[in-house]
Amino acid sequence: MIGLITRRFFQLLLLLLGISFLVFMSMHFAPGDPATIIGGPNATSEDLEAIRKDMGLDRPVLVQYFDYLGGILQGDFGYSYQTGQAVTEAIITRFPTTVKLAASSTIVAVIIGVIAGIISARKQNSWIDVTSTTFALAGVSIPNFWLGAMLILVFAVNLQILPVGGLNAPFYTLAGLKELILPSITLGTASAALIARMTRSSMLEVVRSDYIRTAKAKGVRKRPLIWIHALKNAMIPVVTVIGINFGTLLGGTIITEQVFAINGVGRLMIDAIAARDFPVVQGTVLLVAAVFVVVNLIVDIVYALIDPRISY
């Protein structure tokens, strides 16, 4: 196990290096001169030259990359072209909101998905199963930004029982919880659908296995048979899906934040893309990709830990 973790950790470092290189080069070769963006339309060629020199843009690209990499290692992601604010600071202020949204959506997805999957498997081919399966299919087909808009229309505009947007109050307060409900459902629905499908198929496979038949023969009652004996093994692939989905949900927050006007990393990124604010785009993309690969690594390790049959 230690060997696996060490090996995967070094692979992760290489991957992060590759990601940083790809992101840096993408922004470096993007059309548009950063000096012009900073200097504005009235800047003279001398001004532009001075800005380039000041920012080190006149140096070879690889030197700039290693300089950037050195900065990242010290927590310095550069400065926003638009506001002049440190990118690290902008990210740090917004990242907790994004994590809060991703975490609450995961909780919603797991609760709905696992329960729906188990009920579906227990009542295979019944109307509950058909309804649940159809909802699961619909869940992966609904555009989440549209679902968000519809939830706002019903619960915020028409019924006026939940707020239209924002995520400002602490989550442990009633106002904070109310703010979390619609965005979490919006973001968590597709994952809930996936988890339900995975739980259903995994449960169906496990309940047909020999050890469950033996447990039945020994007289174990139905409830503990499902909730203790079967669920434990059926959850192994589901845990992987949940873990991988957390990373995907982080990507999904970009859209949900926009729908609900939440000031998270995703919204910061979209505003930066629209304004061609490359240091902010670089910082936010790097952060989300890094979290995504780290979460995937943790999922792999957890998977190996909970299932002794897995060896890498």
Add this chain to the structure above:
Amino acid sequence: MPATAEIDNKNVKKQPSNNRFMKTVKSVIKNKLSAIGLVILVFIVLAAIFAPVITSYGPNEQDLGNTHLGIGSEGHFLGTDNYGRDMWSRIVHGASISLLVGISSVGIGLIGGIVLGLLAGYYRKLDGIIMRIVDLLFAFPGILLAMLVIAMLGTSLINVVIAISIWSIPGCARIVRGSVLSIKEQEYIMAMKSIGASDVRILFKHILPNCTAPLIVYGTMRMATTILSTSALSYLGLGAQPPTPEWGAMIAAGQNFMWQAPHLAIIPGIAIMLTVFAFNVVGDGLRDALDPNMDLNT
């Protein structure tokens, strides 16, 4: 006639492609959900092709005297938007845009993925480097990768096609590579090599046709993801720009009038959902028909 061609013609009895196609269609139709999906798809494709014929107004034709007409209004059965543009016309023309973007980006992604997958699977020396690039692309949540490309190239529908094509490449490359690795060790490939068939011939004539089943399934499923992502990017203002009748952009515009005219946001959303649902269930049906053991988690 060269020896290799003789072997192709004499010894390989090909199943008539029409027969195989009909078998697949029959198998897909057997599944009720897939059959429903197929019907929806046929309807959407026909609507997209005959959009100019089945609509009475242009998608961008404004009628400022008739704005925000509701569903079922005379002459505008899906109503009109804030510029008095006919919603039915915009939805139907939006279908052609979504299908066109979907087909082109999935097509480009498949071509890129096939070439990379064939090279990685067939040539050991290239495998390491190609698969590390693929791993690198997999390190980004898909929508993030698309946004990175758009951040680099700028916001437009064409750039969305490029972005989503790049996003489609790694999944396809992994599928093809996996198939090539298992096929290239088979005896008939050894036989082709021993009679001097070129690598290009072996790859494209003998290996690639054996990868078509998983590729068809992957392509169909990708269409669903592509349509969802295109609309999401347009919704965010990074894809199609107004007044293009793209579904995601229509939802973004309609959201500003939720109180007065909720149908402006509701109708395009239903259109996206139906199309994505149709591609998903047809993809499921195709997988059951063509390749039941396929793992699409790549």
